[in-house]
Amino acid sequence: MKGFIFKEFMHIFRDLRTMVILFGMPIAQVLLFGFAITNEINNADIAILDQAKDVASTEITNKLLSSGYFRLHEVIDDPNQIEASFEKGTIKEVVVFEPHFAEKLQNGEKTTIQLITDASDPNTANLINNYTAGIIRDYAMKSNPNAGRTLVNVETTMLYNPELKGVFMFVPGTITVLLMLVSAMMTSISIAREKELGTMEVLLVSPLKPSQIIIGKVLPYVVLSFINALLILVLAYTVFAMPIQGSLLLLLLQTILFIVMALSLGIFISTVSNTQQTAMLLSMFVLMLPTILLSGFIFPIENMPLPLQIFSNIMPSKWFIIIVKNIMLKGLGMGYVWKETLILIGMTALFILLSVKKFNIRLNK
Amino acid sequence: MTKADTVIVVKDLVKKFGSFVANDHLNFEVKRGEIFGFLGANGAGKTTAIKILCGLQSPTSGDIKVAGFNVYTQTNKIKQHIGYMSQKFSLYEDLTVSENFRFYGGIYGLSNKLIRERTKTLLQRLDLEHAANKVLRDIPLGWKQKLAFSVAVMHNPEVVFLDEPTGGVDPITRRQFWELIYEEANRGTTIFVTTHYMDEAEYCQRVSIMVDGRIEALDSPKKLKETYQAASMNEVFIRLARAQKNTE
Amino acid sequence: MKQQPAVVANDLTKSYKSQLALKKVSFQIENGELFGFIGPDGAGKTTLFHLLTTLLIPDTGSASVRGFDTVADYAAIRKIVGYMPGRFSLYQDLTVEENLNFFAGIFNTTIAENYHLIEDIYKQIEPFKTRRAGKLSGGMKQKLALSCALIHKPEVLFLDEPTTGVDAVSRMEFWEMLRKLKQQGITIVVSTPYMDEAALCDRVALMQNGEIMLTNTPQRIVDGFKGELLAVSSDNMFDLLHQLENIPDTAAAYRFGDRIHYVSERNIDPEIIQKALASSGQKNVVIEPITPVIEDCFIMLMKSKSKNDPN
Numbered sequence: 001m002k003g004f005i006f007k008e009f010m011h012i013f014r015d016l017r018t019m020v021i022l023f024g025m026p027i028a029q030v031l032l033f034g035f036a037i038t039n040e041i042n043n044a045d046i047a048i049l050d051q052a053k054d055v056a057s058t059e060i061t062n063k064l065l066s067s068g069y070f071r072l073h074e075v076i077d078d079p080n081q082i083e084a085s086f087e088k089g090t091i092k093e094v095v096v097f098e099p100h101f102a103e104k105l106q107n108g109e110k111t112t113i114q115l116i117t118d119a120s121d122p123n124t125a126n127l128i129n130n131y132t133a134g135i136i137r138d139y140a141m142k143s144n145p146n147a148g149r150t151l152v153n154v155e156t157t158m159l160y161n162p163e164l165k166g167v168f169m170f171v172p173g174t175i176t177v178l179l180m181l182v183s184a185m186m187t188s189i190s191i192a193r194e195k196e197l198g199t200m201e202v203l204l205v206s207p208l209k210p211s212q213i214i215i216g217k218v219l220p221y222v223v224l225s226f227i228n229a230l231l232i233l234v235l236a237y238t239v240f241a242m243p244i245q246g247s248l249l250l251l252l253l254q255t256i257l258f259i260v261m262a263l264s265l266g267i268f269i270s271t272v273s274n275t276q277q278t279a280m281l282l283s284m285f286v287l288m289l290p291t292i293l294l295s296g297f298i299f300p301i302e303n304m305p306l307p308l309q310i311f312s313n314i315m316p317s318k319w320f321i322i323i324v325k326n327i328m329l330k331g332l333g334m335g336y337v338w339k340e341t342l343i344l345i346g347m348t349a350l351f352i353l354l355s356v357k358k359f360n361i362r363l364n365k
Numbered sequence: 366m367t368k369a370d371t372v373i374v375v376k377d378l379v380k381k382f383g384s385f386v387a388n389d390h391l392n393f394e395v396k397r398g399e400i401f402g403f404l405g406a407n408g409a410g411k412t413t414a415i416k417i418l419c420g421l422q423s424p425t426s427g428d429i430k431v432a433g434f435n436v437y438t439q440t441n442k443i444k445q446h447i448g449y450m451s452q453k454f455s456l457y458e459d460l461t462v463s464e465n466f467r468f469y470g471g472i473y474g475l476s477n478k479l480i481r482e483r484t485k486t487l488l489q490r491l492d493l494e495h496a497a498n499k500v501l502r503d504i505p506l507g508w509k510q511k512l513a514f515s516v517a518v519m520h521n522p523e524v525v526f527l528d529e530p531t532g533g534v535d536p537i538t539r540r541q542f543w544e545l546i547y548e549e550a551n552r553g554t555t556i557f558v559t560t561h562y563m564d565e566a567e568y569c570q571r572v573s574i575m576v577d578g579r580i581e582a583l584d585s586p587k588k589l590k591e592t593y594q595a596a597s598m599n600e601v602f603i604r605l606a607r608a609q610k611n612t613e
Numbered sequence: 614m615k616q617q618p619a620v621v622a623n624d625l626t627k628s629y630k631s632q633l634a635l636k637k638v639s640f641q642i643e644n645g646e647l648f649g650f651i652g653p654d655g656a657g658k659t660t661l662f663h664l665l666t667t668l669l670i671p672d673t674g675s676a677s678v679r680g681f682d683t684v685a686d687y688a689a690i691r692k693i694v695g696y697m698p699g700r701f702s703l704y705q706d707l708t709v710e711e712n713l714n715f716f717a718g719i720f721n722t723t724i725a726e727n728y729h730l731i732e733d734i735y736k737q738i739e740p741f742k743t744r745r746a747g748k749l750s751g752g753m754k755q756k757l758a759l760s761c762a763l764i765h766k767p768e769v770l771f772l773d774e775p776t777t778g779v780d781a782v783s784r785m786e787f788w789e790m791l792r793k794l795k796q797q798g799i800t801i802v803v804s805t806p807y808m809d810e811a812a813l814c815d816r817v818a819l820m821q822n823g824e825i826m827l828t829n830t831p832q833r834i835v836d837g838f839k840g841e842l843l844a845v846s847s848d849n850m851f852d853l854l855h856q857l858e859n860i861p862d863t864a865a866a867y868r869f870g871d872r873i874h875y876v877s878e879r880n881i882d883p884e885i886i887q888k889a890l891a892s893s894g895q896k897n898v899v900i901e902p903i904t905p906v907i908e909d910c911f912i913m914l915m916k917s918k919s920k921n922d923p924n
Contacts, residue, residue, distance in 0.1 A: 003715050198698045205694065536915070551851075597870060606781070
């Protein structure tokens with residue numbers, strides 16, 4: 001058994017291609033997704049609806065426009081124009097000052113500045129909103145060091161995509177796709193390779209049990225996939241400041257569960273394919289594409305036609321993405337993801353059962 | 366174009382892979398219509414030499430001409446004028462016999478009319494006209510081997526390279542295959558053949574034996590047996606190849 | 614307890630889809646025998662080996678290895694046999710030593726434990742033990758594969774076409790190794806398309822088209838050759854073959870090395886052949902009776918088979 005696992009590691013370490021897929025790919029993907037999302041804003045077009053037109057509102061407007069982040073596109077007079085202004089598609093944000101802004105501030109009354117942002121590009125919307133709010137707070141602090149912070153209330157409204165879906169979504173999605181790729185595709189290919197080379201014949205005509213062969217083939221990939229998942233998390237955390245709100249332990253345990261699920265799926269694929277090529281194609285079309293398209297990674301499930309919505313339920317990745325999102329982004333505990341966890345455990349058990357059953361103790365001819 | 370009498374000319378062929386010398390100053394000529402046996406132990410450098418002669422690999426140095434063409438600069442011309450068949454070279458299993466002929470004829474730019482004519486003559490020769498429309502996977506192994514040979518000579522090449530053409534073939538089919546080789550040679554095609562069956566070495570007009578990258582012996586089987594005082598080519602071969610193994 | 618024969622097969626039949634690969638094959642291999650299945654590609658040798666090594670289940674008939682049934686007791690058989698498939702079945706990306714260690718490991722043994730068994734063979738490749746198997750020459754790969762099949766001290770060793778595509782010298786060395794192994798008491802079952810290797814086995818089965826045509830010792834097979842075998846040579850070998858075929862009552866005429874082997878339906882006087890050839894213009898005709906070899910027997914068996922069987 002030990003020898004088997006050693007041999008499997010050797011296969012992986014000595015094949016440059018495998019190594020690149022295993023470790024180059026996660027890094028490349030995370031960075032790619034990460035940088036496709038802009039981190040800086042430059043001359044974003046905004047509109048101002050100044051119902052106060054006093055010293056304070058003008059000063060804030062000047063501060064905003066001189067920061068270099070924003071460019072004044074339009075001055076609006078009527079709140080009813082806001083919608084129309086957004087619809088032209090140029091402006092990203094409207095800053096709304098309420099009447100008597102400076103007066104209230106002077107009198108120590110609470111006052112509100114409303115920021116309305118186009119959130120169809122959620123990441124940019126978030127950034128613009130944060131920058132604007134920062135500048136406003138900065139002004140409030142300086143004008144009234146004691147109470148400024150509490151006096152100016154920045155009210156944020158996100159238009160078109162109020163829940164900011166998409167932000168940080170790439171991390172759960174990437175983890176899922178990569179674990180699927182590494183675990184399922186790589187194991188199915190490596191088992192098919194033994195069949196192709198004829199070494200499987202020798203393994204079969206040995207006292208090894210099918211379960212031993214399977215575990216021997218799979219264990220190295222569990223370890224490597226897990227390292228991979230950690231790598232992605234560390235990258236997401238350090239490079240993109242992705243928060244992990246919930247329990248890290250729970251997240252890692254769930255990750256292992258998903259890896260085992262993907263591996264058993266990989267073994268199942270290998271039992272029905274005799275060549276590396278078939279294994280590769282099967283993994284591609286049966287696993288990768290649906291994982292990317294139907295799991296909610298790229299296209300929100302609730303926007304899909306009903307048949308696809310129903311179909312997405314048999315995608316293991318859908319459930320894993322929900323789990324990861326709940327733990328990482330919402331900080332929820334086991335109590336909120338038990339249903340999804342059970343579904344994954346069920347799927348894992350099913351695939352293991354199927355592959356042990358299908359894993360032939362003889363040649364399938 | 367007048368056809369020269371010497372089809373393959375090899376002078377001082379050297380092929381190195383890094384510091385490893387696969388072919389060490391090979392020298393030989395093969396005449397038109399000759400059946401030339403190219404023997405050697407595994408790893409003696411046969412495959413490398415054949416690849417060079419077929420224009421698939423260029424030599425490190427040496428003067429080599431195949432069918433009058435230079436192996437450095439005219440590899441495309443060479444490929445037009447040679448045929449190639451190996452044990453691994455198989456016809457398309459899911460095409461019929463005549464579809465295979467049409468495909469390979471097309472590769473060599475034969476006209477449709479010519480392809481039809483050649484297919485007919487070649488099948489007549491094999492006595493396999495009845496099989497023309499059979500899918501290849503349904504016909505016996507021995508036939509396939511003969512068909513593969515016919516396909517290799519379909520474009521009337523000046524020289525045909527046969528790399529272990531009879532491996533794993535039954536003794537009767539093996540002999541029928543050699544009859545085909547003889548007939549083809551009588552029509553003026555040069556045959557360049559490798560084999561592990563030593564009795565087949567006796568069927569060649571001249572035989573070269575490669576040992577360790579060099580040609581250790583080159584002569585007619587009869588002369589070789591005299592020189593090495595051996596009863597069969599098998600003995601000659603073993604004596605030569607063994608001598609090298611013992612000095613390794 | 615009386616020891617079970619090494620291998621027994623009763624009416625083994627196996628077909629793939631519509632193709633019949635093996636037709637009612639029966640034989641018995643005794644313990645300690647070096648037994649050869651001789652036949653061309655497509656004779657059914659590999660299918661037979663897959664059946665005997667429990668990799669396939671026969672359609673009908675049964676087989677056993679050391680008394681264990683290949684279907685019911687497959688697990689027991691897998692513990693006591695060594696198997697070397699026809700294709701090169703080692704891990705190309707592992708070194709010589711890693712391969713050997715791995716195969717020792719899966720049989721729960723170590724190289725040290727059975728080193729005496731493989732010593733003769735392994736010594737020759739040991740200088741290259743840190744080289745990857747994919748980089749070995751053909752002969753060395755074959756030695757490594759044999760070492761790997763032997764490392765767990767199998768009782769019965771199955772070698773499927775171990776010498777195919779290997780040069781004459783390496784083949785000879787390989788058979789020398791097999792003879793040495795036989796002395797250690799291991800039963801060896803080997804298949805080969807090379808007829809000349811039959812003489813090196815204790816007993817052989819000649820196979821063609823999924824059937825065993827004949828099973829016996831090489832000597833008895835040769836003794837059983839029907840008719841007298843003549844070797845004929847002349848100055849013009851190419852025409853000689855056709856001229857011989859045209860002599861009445863010719864049973865067979867075929868090239869064999871530098872001569873033509875000739876068999877007649879009746880006991881023909883060499884003088885008659887001599888005369889017939891002379892009248893066709895042949896010079897320096899030499900005719901002599903010779904002892905047939907296995908290949909002659911195989912050819913004659915094939916010919917009589919195809920005569921009896923219109924297909």
